Amino acid sequence: MLEISDIRIRKILQDGRLRAVVSLTIDNSIAIHDIKLVQGDERMFVAMPSRRDEAGTFRDIIHPINPEARNQLESAILKAYEEYLALEQSTSAEADIGF
Numbered sequence: 001m002l003e004i005s006d007i008r009i010r011k012i013l014q015d016g017r018l019r020a021v022v023s024l025t026i027d028n029s030i031a032i033h034d035i036k037l038v039q040g041d042e043r044m045f046v047a048m049p050s051r052r053d054e055a056g057t058f059r060d061i062i063h064p065i066n067p068e069a070r071n072q073l074e075s076a077i078l079k080a081y082e083e084y085l086a087l088e089q090s091t092s093a094e095a096d097i098g099f
Contacts, residue, residue, distance in 0.1 A: 002072055003027050007080040012088075019044065020081055024073070032062055037081055044081075046074045 006025040010033075013019060020037040036047040050058040064070040 002069060004073070004076050007076060009081060009084040012084070020084075022046075022077055022080070024077065035077065037077060044078060046077050 004024055004026060005028045008023045009020050010023055011021040013021075017039045018036055019039050022035040022037060023031060023033045024035065025031050032049065034049040038045055038047050048060045048063045050060045053059050064073055
């Protein structure tokens with residue numbers, strides 16, 4: 001099992017399907033940047049960092065190699081995103097009230 005040491009929501013977007021850009025740290029040793037949180041037709045999903053090859057096909061630069069690791073990463077990122085939005089919303093509500 002991976003130890004996810006840190007998850008940072010780097011950017012939040014409102015337009016289009018891309019909702020956030022995320023960085024995470026594994027085992028306080030490895031940082032992964034440019035993970036994308038995308039709104040799909042049926043659910044939100046995580047897209048790992050990728051680049052376009054010579055044929056124009058996008059290939060993941062890094063990715064989980066088993067379903068358990070993918071589920072763990074995806075669940076942790078979605079939870080961090082939801083917590084970030086809740087905190088942002090409560091901070092915005094306090095500003096509207098005049099705290």
